[in-house]
Amino acid sequence: MKATVHVKLKRDVLDPQGKAIQRACAALGYDAVRDIRQDKLFEVELDAHDETAARALLDELCQKLLANPVIEDYRVVAVEA
Amino acid sequence: MKATVHVKLKRDVLDPQGKAIQRACAALGYDAVRDIRQDKLFEVELDAHDETAARALLDELCQKLLANPVIEDYRVVAVEA
Known part of the structure; x- marks a missing residue:
């Protein structure tokens, strides 16, 4: 199965x-860019019986390895066979 | 306007x-994880008249700053007012 996971810094955490990048945009003349946040996107290929099992495994993985729950939020955005 | 941009390594480029991360999964006992790729997710807040203008600006930004077109593919996945 293939899954996509987004890991984003919590809104109140600074993203230097x-x-x-936003300052680099301004320096290049792109003043229209007000704010940029860079987050993480994971594409995971895994073995699982069904979507529920896959989501449970991904949840565990995010908690333990892919995200830092203190400063980051994660979301499994898609799971497909 | 708010936009979301995905920047991914091209499929034939190695992602060390x-x-x-995949090896760390295996070391933690998650053998079900076959492959993981980590890519970039940008959330951009920008001033633009309409979606077409926003997409044109984002395209330029990706070419010049957010992505390295030699080894990465980018995609503007969402633009909302």
Whole structure:
């Protein structure tokens, strides 16, 4: 099965990387860009009997490895066979 | 306007970061995880008259700053007012 997971910094956590990109945009003349946040996108290929099992496994993986739940939120956005 | 952009390594480009995560999964006992790729997710807030203008600006930004077109593919997945 193939799954897509988004891991994003919580809204109240500073994103210095995004800030740096936003400043680079301004330096290049793109003043229309007000804010940029850079987050993580995972594409996972896994063995699972069904979508429920896959989602349970992905949830565990996110908690333990893919995300830092203190400063990040994660979301399994798609699971397909 | 708010936009979401995905920047992914081209399929034939090695992703050592994803490989390391996949090995960490195996070390933690998650053998069901066959492959992981880590890509980038940008959330951009920008000023634009309409969606067409926003998409044109985002396209330019991706070409110049957000992606490396030699090894990465980008896609503007959503633009909303």
